[in-house]
Amino acid sequence: MINTYQTSLAPPPVPPRLNRSHPVLIPGQLPSQGHSKSVIWFLVGVALLHLFLSVGAFIFLYQRGTLENSSAAEGKVAAHSSGKQETSYRALARMVVARPRQPTQKSTSGYFQWDVGHSIHRNVNYYQKSWLTILESGDYYVYSRVTFSRGDSVRPLAAIVKLKKNESGEEKTVMQAFCHLDSHSGSASIPHLCTAMQGDVMTLEKGNLLSVWVQDLSLVNYDEGATTFGMYKL
CATH class of the missing domain: 2.60.120.40 (Jelly Rolls)
Structure with missing residues (x-):
């Protein structure tokens, strides 16, 4: 018997339905070169500001420590001078x-x-x-x-x-x-x-x-x- 169900011909394509919309892919826009430069300058500015603040804090703490040490030394000298003066005027x-x-x-x-x-x-x-x-x-x-x-x-x-x-x-x-x-x-x-x-x-x-x-x-x-x-x- 001859198989009448087999054929070498491909089935015809299904026609598109008229009432269904197909999504259309639109490629996104790349950031412009000017925008990238602005971001870079912003990051550089933040880094420099952080550096300046760190240096300023270090200088402030150093000067404060120096002043405290100087005040302590002056206090010791004053106390020593006061004790020496008190001794020198002792009866x-x-x-x-x-x-x-x-x-x-x-x-x-x-x-x-x-x-x-x-x-x-x-x-x-x-x-x-x-x-x-x-x-x-x-x-x-x-x-x-x-x-x-x-x-x-x-x-x-x-x-x-x-x-x-x-x-x-x-x-x-x-x-x-x-x-x-x-x-x-x-x-x-x-x-x-x-x-x-x-x-x-x-x-x-x-x-x-x-x-x-x-x-x-x-x-x-x-x-x-x-x-x-x-x-x-x-």
């Missing part, structure tokens, strides 16, 4: 003892007299050349050094610091020191010496007076640096 005295004008072998007890021209005193005054007057109340370190060149056959050699509350006040012993020498020891060429040294912290009020008393002024060595009296405010 003190270092009194040189005057040599008696007419030394005698007779026992003459009494108070030392100060050689004011060779002494140092700041914010501390002196009264009748034998007393030191306190001008500022506070805590003071008081010291004395008395060197003896001859001994006493009856009593030990003593240096006594005395205090008066005011010019008319009663004398009070606040410090004393002793040393011993044989009354027959020593010679003109090789003298025997002893030194009575003492120091203590005491609270003094404005108007107080201090001095050093010895039982025999003729036994004291008046060489420079051998005998002195002083104080300084803490």
